Amino acid sequence: MAFQILLNVFIAITWMFLSVSFKPTTFIIGYILGLLMLLMLRKSFSSRFYLDRIWAVIKLAFLFLKELTLSNFSVLMLIIKPKMPIRPAIFAMPTVLEKDWEITLLSNLITLTPGTIVIDVSDDNKTLYIHSIDFDNVDEAINSIKETFEKAILEVSRS
Amino acid sequence: MTVIANILIIATISFGTIFILVTALGLIRLPDAYSRAHAASKSATLGIMSILLGVFFHFWLKEGIFNSRILLGIVFLFVTGPVGGHMMGRAAYLSGVKLWDKSVRDDLAEVVKKKREQQ
DSSP states (O other), X not given: OHHHXXXXXXXXXXXHHHTTOOSHHHHHHHHHHHHHHHHHTGXXXXXXXXXXXXXXXXXXXXXXXXXXXXXXXXXXXXXXXXXXXXXXXXXXXXXXXXXXXXXXXXXXXXXXXXXXXXXXXXXXXXXEEEEESSOSOHHHHHHHHIIIIIHHHHHHHOO | OHHHHHHHHHHHHHHHHHHHHHHHHHHHHSSSHHHXXXXXXXXXXXXXXXXXXXXXXXXXXXXXXXXXXXXXXHHHHHHHHHHHHHHHHHHHHHTTOOOOTTOOEESHHHHHHHHHHHO
């Protein structure tokens, strides 16, 4: 991915040299032309086209903002109920993510979303121990995390 | 235009203030350390981010000053808030703070016990 961005900047600079004008607008035009070239030549790279990945990152960010707002409303609802009908629990969640940054990202996302906080990560990086504030069913809780965040992170990191 | 700016500023700042209030209420009302970490790490992060966003909009739209330090502050809070919540929860668990007695399940207990025995 970094190589493709570097190549794109290089094409833009070449465009500036070709048109003998060193202004930001020329750079932007050259960058867009380079983007088209890379799009046509995307079969020859070993990794996928880098705009795909940037698009996945943007989608992840919006998913995250949505979940953050929802989680805060759910905490609000819990707190203003007079009887406090909560059932806290710590459950284990297996994860398929492998790299350190993916696991850090996943646990940050889990911590900021509805009713869950990561308490511990196992030594072999395969299980997350999650404290849930209002717990009904393990499978449901695990599935909802897997369906949203793990999938989105995998979408970003797949080569 | 100024009406929209005013609405934006007032909405973000009051939204943030409400969630700071939620944090404070949650810290008082929730039963144990871990449930309190929920209120403290989520609502406080969103509340402060939202207030900072309101301040940023005020200075940008009203006074014409684009202050990028506020944006950096939002990003830093966003990154460090959940890590702080996690560290407090983990430290509490490993030093033996008990869960609330109505908790339904605890998968971590056996793992920590096994690790203690090995040492």
